[in-house]
Amino acid sequence: MKVLVPVKRVIDYNVKVRVKPDQTGVDLANVKMSMNPFDEISVEEAVRMKEAGTATEVVIVSIGPKQAQETIRTALAMGGDRGILINTDETVEPLAVAKILAKVVADESPDLVLLGKQAIDDDSNQTGQMLAALLDWPQGTFAYKIEKDGDALTVTREVDGGLQTVKLATPAIVTVDLRLNEPRYASLPNIMKAKKKPIDEKAPGDYGVDISPRLSVVKVTEPPVREAGEKVEDVATLVSKLKSAGAI
């Protein structure tokens, strides 16, 4: 089984984002950038499939600025085989990302595309499902467990109320949730090895995909700040405060 893993370079999850004073976006100058945490999980899962002999090749793809190459390298150091960087400095919306990925799928013919369930910058949670629709492939979103079952995949999904298991004919799209696995740290020798792994460089134009945005930003603002309240002495005070606030 050949596995394609799209990874996105995003602001590191530990960074407290700041909205720009001119309300055009958030300040990304000099902030730490990392691989989207969900994508680390999908890379890990693909590499485990390869280690278990179910996956034959793990191809990493990222759409983004030149620096997204570092993100691809990180995935290669975790065990990916080769990379494709689709280089653009424009903001590419999930629909356009899905359209480009559909072309990459046409070139690469993977049996499985493993994506993160959500990018932690735009919090869209769309790309995998859109790609599945464009390709007319089945989808297993928010995966908690993925098992190969002959030519099919059995995916257990995290849904409201519990877990749901679905069976997907391959080729298929799976998006991963947090508890699927715990991603490894790349070892130094693997980081060195990854430097020699090939990364193809392309541009959205090579795929003939129109990436012009459908959404325009009117403004980006700070959320209302919540004032810290008071510290209470003890449980009895807490109870009386809650009573007078009408909370209990």
Place this chain on the structure above:
Amino acid sequence: MAVLVIAEHDNAALNDATHKVVTAAAKFGGDVDVLVAGEGAGDVAASAAKISGVRKVVHADGASVAKQLAEAMEALVVPMMDGYDAVFIPATTMGKNVAPRIAAKLDVMQLSDITDVIDSETFERPIYAGNAILTVKSSDAKKVVTVRGTAFDAAGEDGSASVETTEAPAGPFKSEFVSEQMVKSDRPELAGAKRVVSGGRALGSKEEFDRLIVPLADKLEAAVGASRAAVDAGYAPNDYQVGQTGKIVAPELYVAVGISGAIQHLAGMKDSKIIVAINKDEEAPIFQVADYGLVADLFSAVPELTDAL
């Protein structure tokens, strides 16, 4: 103008998330219809017909949509969209799974997890785990929108819409439902609860979580929530996770017990009306959003609080 709302339900009962989406759809404007897709969900369709402001309910009944899997829902909804300017779907796991599939087929960019409708093209939605609020305008001909339930009041129930039936798509589809394991509970549902008591890593074990958090929640008639750390450690089921990647809640009262208050957790609960935090570290970030903070060891403070209520 006309908007289609996709109902959230389990074939037996209509979920209140639907009422909230109807409110958002009404703000968008035009006629509001509700689609109930399910198997043997006649009671759900009847309940949907009572939601205030609904023009009609479209009831699709059949095995292919019994679990509202995305492939079948796409086949059902996309052709219906000829008659609608927008489809509004709750930002539940059903909605998040289904909506982008419809959007891609219609070749439109979806608006995810909106918290306000400014006009028929402009919407507000949180990004970066709620650390920024984006106001965004869509140039697409049709809008595909998922709605954050906590941001809208539930529509009332004084309506009497007509119910029209439609065929469920025939299939077969490339995905198939196998089984599910649902957490059965008599408590209020987390996403819509008026009170929530959440426990964090500090509880240390499932036994302690059940021994301390559950009785407090019982006393308060509250839903039980948890941090990701508590869920990962197996103290509580997945479905209890509150936060950026779990459930978004905004109850009247949120009690955070032994939770540090990481950005990702705050993203799911900081719009609660009153927040209480119990944590032994007075520097814990949770205190920055808490109305009442108690610096204490939870193992003594929680039983004391439960007794005092």
